[in-house]
Amino acid sequence: MRRQTANPPVSLKELAQHLRLSPTTVSRVVNQTPAAERIPEATQKRILAAAALMNYRPNAYARGLRHRRSFTVGVMVPEISEGYAAAVLSGIEDTLLQEEFFYFVVSHRHRAELLEGYPRLLLARAVEGIIAVDTPIRETLTVPVVAVSGHGKHKGMVTIELDHLSAARYALGHLAELGHRRIAFIKGQSFSSDTSARWGAIRKVCTETGLKQDPELVVQMQGAASGSEPGYLAARALLERKRPFTAIFAFNDMSALGAITALHEAGLHVPRDVSVVGFDDIPLAAAVHPGLTTVRQPLKEMGRIAAATLLSAIRGANGQTLPASIRVEPELVIRRSTSRLHTDRPGRQAR
Incomplete structure (x- = not known):
């Protein structure tokens, strides 16, 4: 029995010819540009369905050149390991992937030279914004910055803070x-x-x-x-x-x-x-x-909020001014490591 293979990728021009639409119209929809909002919803759905069927893949590099943008952000974390940072990164990743943004992750392990050098390194890689997770940002940068559990205040910076x-x-x-x-x-x-x-x-x-x-x-x-x-x-x-x-x-x-x-x-x-x-x-x-x-x-939701806030700042937030801080609420989760005090044990020490 012959195995079915996926259709070979088609170009934008071939996809447009198949749909009998202009390449500009098709490009606006598949690249999710603001101008796509003016295209009828039925047409958008037809374009996206055909793109999936014909295995059309947008060229991210060409997209960046066309818009003079990198569609890339930088993420700074203390370390990449199980726990706090990993949970926040999961939320960041969910949002950035959905919005077709690429991201660099760098870990500084609290080393002073990396904390100072990484923002400049990321800017040299043409990132459009930076998310700092439990990481101090000591200067005002030329791109929007969102800090998760960051308590510094700089122009163009939004903090995601727990109550x-x-x-x-x-x-x-x-x-x-x-x-x-x-x-x-x-x-x-x-x-x-x-x-x-x-x-x-x-x-x-x-x-x-x-x-x-x-x-x-x-x-x-x-x-x-x-x-x-x-x-x-x-x-x-x-x-x-x-x-x-x-x-x-x-x-x-x-x-x-x-x-x-x-x-x-x-x-x-x-x-x-x-x-x-x-x-x-x-x-x-x-x-x-x-x-x-x-x-x-x-933590995961804080990552999602951070990524969505940064993308709003990059896109101009439709002319709206973003808040300096966004507060999130905690919740107590009771498990078995706590119990009522036994009155016969007024305070135990090592034996």
């Missing part, structure tokens, strides 16, 4: 309802864009609710290592201080998972001895044992 105050209220309110008062905190590294905002929100909620903070129960993660190691080391430092606590609120999910490992090594059970709350709700949070209670950031 950290609501996030802190959800997490600390949940622990308070379970009876926890001696809560330890693992802060983010100093280079993270969210560290200051998140810690400020936590302190404000503690003041509002009368929850006392013990400086000995606050530790900041150090180093730029990826994964759970910084959280593991931070929890070890907490345990070495011999200060009793019944719960940990960690900066992110990976640090919370590292803390759980340190607690288990110290002979403590989660959540019977110590409850643990994370932040982000990465896929791994639901897969580990016990499942991690966490504050969910809509």
Whole structure:
């Protein structure tokens, strides 16, 4: 039995001849230009159906030359790995692929020379805009910039920000309802864009609710290592201080998972001895044992919003002025890493 093969690609001219339309009309539709809006919907559908049937492939390079554009954006991330950045990138990718934009991704691992050099490198590659994920942008650039979890302010820059105050209220309110008062905190590294905002929100909620903070129960993660190691080391430092606590609120999910490992090594059970709350709700949070209670950031949606906002800025947003910041709301996801405080355990330490 002879295998059927796909039709060989046709040129724009051949597609136009088949449809008995002008190449200009066909080009406007298949390349989704603004002028295509003036073409009747029935004609647009006929063109797109014929293009699919005849295996027509728009020439992206020619499209760029014709419009004097690259249809390319740059994305800067701290690292490309499982977790926060990967979830945000997934949303960015969904939107850019749908809009037929190409993108470069660069990871800087918080190295000063890369943070300074990458924006210029991306501009040299003719990107039309930049998305910075948990990455500081220290200067005003010549293209639109959208920052996810970025708190800097520059002309032409839009930030996608989480409501950290609501996030802190959800997490600390949940622990308070379970009876926890001696809560330890693992802060983010100093280079993270969210560290200051998140810690400020936590302190404000503690003041509002009368929850006392013990400086000995606050530790900041150090180093730029990826994964759970910084959280593991931070929890070890907490345990070495011999200060009793019944719960940990960690900066992110990976640090919370590292803390759980340190607690288990110290002979403590989660959540019977110590409850643990994370932040982000990465896929791994639901897969580990016990499942991690966490504050969910809509990471994929934040990526979609960032990409859509950047494309609006590139296209001029129909003359509209884009906001300086777009705020998204968190959600508390309760799993098995938190439980009600046992009154016979006023605060456990390493054995």
